Structures are given as C-alpha cells and as structure tokens.
Amino acid sequence: MELVEKLTPSMRRVARMFVSSDATADDVVGEAWLGVLQGIDGYEGRASLRTWIFRILVNIAKTRGQKESRSVPFATLAGDDLEQPTFDPTAFDTTGHWSTLPFDWRGLPEDRVTAGETLAVIRRTIDDLPPLQAEVIRLHDVLGWSSEEVRNALEITDTNQRVLLHRARAKVRAAVEEHLGSVSA
Amino acid sequence: MSRVFVCRDVVELITAYLEGELPADVREAVETHLSGCDGCTMVLEEFRRTIELTGRLDDDAVSAEQRETLRGAFRDWATA
Numbered sequence: 001m002e003l004v005e006k007l008t009p010s011m012r013r014v015a016r017m018f019v020s021s022d023a024t025a026d027d028v029v030g031e032a033w034l035g036v037l038q039g040i041d042g043y044e045g046r047a048s049l050r051t052w053i054f055r056i057l058v059n060i061a062k063t064r065g066q067k068e069s070r071s072v073p074f075a076t077l078a079g080d081d082l083e084q085p086t087f088d089p090t091a092f093d094t095t096g097h098w099s100t101l102p103f104d105w106r107g108l109p110e111d112r113v114t115a116g117e118t119l120a121v122i123r124r125t126i127d128d129l130p131p132l133q134a135e136v137i138r139l140h141d142v143l144g145w146s147s148e149e150v151r152n153a154l155e156i157t158d159t160n161q162r163v164l165l166h167r168a169r170a171k172v173r174a175a176v177e178e179h180l181g182s183v184s185a
Numbered sequence: 186m187s188r189v190f191v192c193r194d195v196v197e198l199i200t201a202y203l204e205g206e207l208p209a210d211v212r213e214a215v216e217t218h219l220s221g222c223d224g225c226t227m228v229l230e231e232f233r234r235t236i237e238l239t240g241r242l243d244d245d246a247v248s249a250e251q252r253e254t255l256r257g258a259f260r261d262w263a264t265a
Contacts, residue, residue: 004255009245026251030258037262087196096191098224106230114238122239141239147204158206166200173228173235 018065032057054153079130137168188214
C-alpha cells in the first residue's frame with residue numbers, strides 16, 4: 001500500500017492531463033492499479049516498477065481521453081514557450097554577456113532562504129506551470145526520479161524531458177529570486 | 186576548433202550540465218566559461234539551491250474520495 005500512497009497523487013495529475021474531469025482521472029487511476037495487479041506477473045523488470053506502472057496509467061488515460069473525444073495538443077500540456085529563451089533576453093547585452101545580473105540571494109541567512117514561505121512560493125510556482133512542466137519537475141526534483149524514468153513514464157523524448165525540466169527549474173529559480181529579493185529589500 | 190559560449194548560451198545548458206548529460210566538449214566549454222564568469226557561476230549555484238529546496242516539498246496527499254475509489258478497485262480485484 002505504501003507504493004499506492006506514494007504514486008497515486010502524481011498518477012492522478014498525469015491522468016488529468018488526458019481526461020476531462022477529476023472524477024474520471026480517479027477512475028483511470030483505479031483502473032491502472034487494477035491493471036498493475038493483474039499484469040504484475042508479466043512485469044519483466046526492464047523498466048523500473050514505477051515507470052512500468054505509469055506506462056499502464058498513461059495508456060488507460062489516453063484511451064479514455066479518446067473516448068471522450070478529448071484531444072489535448074502537446075503545446076497545451078508542455079507550454080507554448082519551449083522555443084523561447086529561458087532567461088529574459090534583456091538581461092544580456094548584444095554580445096550575449098550579462099548586462100543586468102539577477103539578484104544574488106546566495107548570501108542571505110539560511111533560515112530566510114529555507115523558510116516555509118519560500119517553499120510555499122516554490123509549490124505555487126510549480127502548480128501554475130503548464131501540466132507537463134509541472135509533472136516533470138515534481139517527478140524529478142520532488143520525488144527524485146531519474147531523467148530516464150521520467151521520460152519513460154510520461155512517454156516524452158529525452159530532449160523534451162530536459163527542456164521541460166530546465167524551463168520549470170528556471171521559473172522556480174526566478175520565483176525564489178523575486179520572493180527573496182522582495183523580503184530582503 | 187573548441188567551442189566558446191557566452192552567458193546567454195550557458196544559462197540554457199545548466200540543467201543538462203547538472204544532470205551530466207552534456208557531451209564532453211560542450212561540458213568543457215561550459216566549465217571554461219564558468220571559471221571566468223561570476224554571473225553564470227551565481228546562477229548555477231542558485232539552480233543547485235533551487236533544486237535542493239524543491240526537493241524539500243511533499244507531494245500531494247491522497248484524498249479521502251480517491252482512497253475510496255481505490256479501495257473499491259482493489260475489492261473488485263480480490264473478489265474477481
């Protein structure tokens with residue numbers, strides 16, 4: 001049951017990317033766990049167990065989404081800004097070197113940086129990301145999955161995984177910078 | 186010919202660099218740049234710190250309704 005507790009929240013969010021309601025997403029998660037129980041004998045250990053479970057989930061969620069005639073463009077899930085630079089271009093001069101450096105929060109007192117408020121800012125920022133960016137950073141940086149597990153679980157390419165993770169981290173870093181800059185001003 | 190990166194390039198490579206996913210020549214060029222650039226070194230350290238802070242978050246909890254749905258699914262399986 002520990003694995004169920006651990007994986008269910010992210011499974012629910014991933015299912016919700018493909019289906020139209022929370023209730024349907026819950027159904028999909030239930031069906032996926034059932035599929036896991038029924039198929040566990042066929043699990044060959046080629047992928048990690050959690051990756052394998054997510055593959056089952058994503059298949060069921062996609063099928064359900066198709067039945068609902070719901071088709072969500074990749075750009076809606078991943079964000080439509082993937083081709084844009086991650087950092088504000090005006091921070092650099094015409095040669096590509098820094099013209100305005102970001103606020104340096106490295107020297108701030110440790111308890112201010114790690115305060116609950118900072119973590120709340122991070123959580124809110126992640127919640128507001130496009131769903132696929134949010135899930136990549138949650139799986140990789142919150143739950144500690146490897147890049148390979150994340151890309152296999154979510155059925156994305158390694159390039160997409162890296163781009164999504166970088167973009168998500170850059171937005172979280174910028175939000176932390178803004179937060180710490182405002183409280184220390 | 187060896188590569189030369191400017192700050193605008195390096196900040197886009199930070200995740201790949203931290204994850205050890207860069208080819209050796211690109212990695213070397215990033216490190217050469219970092220060794221002479223305080224701004225990019227700062228951003229790199231802030232990325233590291235941000236990742237560490239993100240790792241302190243807890244995932245969402247399983248809701249009561251969700252737990253009920255799952256119990257139902259497991260019951261069906263056990264009695265099938």
